[in-house]
Amino acid sequence: MKTYGVGIVGTGWVSDEYIKAFEKNGKCRVIGLCSRSQERARNKISEQRLSECSAFTDLSEMLVMPDLEVVVICTPHHLHVEQGVACARAGKHLVVEKPVAIHVPGLRLLDKEIRQAGVRSIVSFVLRWNPMFDNIRAMLARKVIGQIFYAEVDYMHGVGPSYRIWEWMRKTEFGGSAILAGGSHAVDGLRWFVQDKAVEVTAYSNYSKSNPFQYEYPPNTVTIVRFAGGAIGKVACSLECRMPYVFNVELFGDKGSIRNNRVFTTELPGLNDWATIPSVLPDSGDVSHHPFQQEINHFIECIENGVESHANVADAVETHEICLAADLSAAERRPVQLPLP
Numbered sequence: 001m002k003t004y005g006v007g008i009v010g011t012g013w014v015s016d017e018y019i020k021a022f023e024k025n026g027k028c029r030v031i032g033l034c035s036r037s038q039e040r041a042r043n044k045i046s047e048q049r050l051s052e053c054s055a056f057t058d059l060s061e062m063l064v065m066p067d068l069e070v071v072v073i074c075t076p077h078h079l080h081v082e083q084g085v086a087c088a089r090a091g092k093h094l095v096v097e098k099p100v101a102i103h104v105p106g107l108r109l110l111d112k113e114i115r116q117a118g119v120r121s122i123v124s125f126v127l128r129w130n131p132m133f134d135n136i137r138a139m140l141a142r143k144v145i146g147q148i149f150y151a152e153v154d155y156m157h158g159v160g161p162s163y164r165i166w167e168w169m170r171k172t173e174f175g176g177s178a179i180l181a182g183g184s185h186a187v188d189g190l191r192w193f194v195q196d197k198a199v200e201v202t203a204y205s206n207y208s209k210s211n212p213f214q215y216e217y218p219p220n221t222v223t224i225v226r227f228a229g230g231a232i233g234k235v236a237c238s239l240e241c242r243m244p245y246v247f248n249v250e251l252f253g254d255k256g257s258i259r260n261n262r263v264f265t266t267e268l269p270g271l272n273d274w275a276t277i278p279s280v281l282p283d284s285g286d287v288s289h290h291p292f293q294q295e296i297n298h299f300i301e302c303i304e305n306g307v308e309s310h311a312n313v314a315d316a317v318e319t320h321e322i323c324l325a326a327d328l329s330a331a332e333r334r335p336v337q338l339p340l341p
Helices: 015-025 038-047 059-063 077-089 104-117 131-141 178-194 292-305 313-332
Strands: 004-009 028-034 054-056 068-073 093-096 121-123 148-156 198-206 220-227 232-238 246-253 256-259 262-265
Touching: 004 015, 004 059, 015 028, 015 038, 015 068, 015 292, 028 038, 028 059, 028 068, 038 054, 054 059, 059 068, 059 077, 068 077, 068 292, 077 093, 077 104, 093 292, 104 313, 121 292, 121 313, 131 178, 131 246, 148 178, 178 198, 178 220, 178 232, 178 246, 178 313, 198 313, 220 313
Parallel strands: 004 028, 004 068, 028 054, 068 093, 093 121, 148 232
Antiparallel strands: 148 246, 198 220, 220 232, 246 256, 256 262
């Protein structure tokens, strides 16, 4: 059985989940770990008991490892494009944490380089493998609520000083914006459920009066999306809310509605209240709660079968365009047409 050599770029919180997922896959082994700090890389290797893994501080040195075939980029957002392009040009299959880019030129460049290199890619919109998402998609495929005409997906996560990533994520240069840094999960969920092309975006953003977490960009946004087939959607995102983490899904169709793990449908004539479907909800901001194992298993299958993932960079471009259009709309106080120029 073929074994895929994996390199991890970044030693932050989420890197642990990737290491665990690849090591448990059975067809992979983590052989390289790259960090700005040699000490951090070596400590992570020791913590995860990676007996065959080498530490690097230079990505170019890791990329020439003869057995390296897959690279995971889980560094701060502003580094993803440069590192992703280097990996693609080196012929490595690529896992990229969201957002893959915080500006349109970088988004276009990374997409082009991956296409030209012919490597496989996946963007870690990991909730696509969440069990509640699976149930919703199954119900939508069976037309349980009919045709969606309105959808809401919200991301509410007060990311403050207690989170290690806050110090850099709150800065425009590194984090990008609220909808890119966190709300992109909700935007991707909206697209995943509506299954249509977005054609127009209107958004508003603000700070609370106190801006307690010192964000350089407005940490609160509400985005309205118009789809080609007539459906409309809303994404709310707040990085300074004072409440437990909330990821809200509400879908309204001409035969019923879905609210997270509850459904009401006229297709069941005896139903007179919401029916609850037991499941694992996307109701935690802790990365260990999310289905990285399923995502990585899927990606290795894509590589082995020579097929593209439904969550590849080319698909993620559409999610990112909505996010970038929302930032432009909020800044210039006008609707923005898609696709972006």
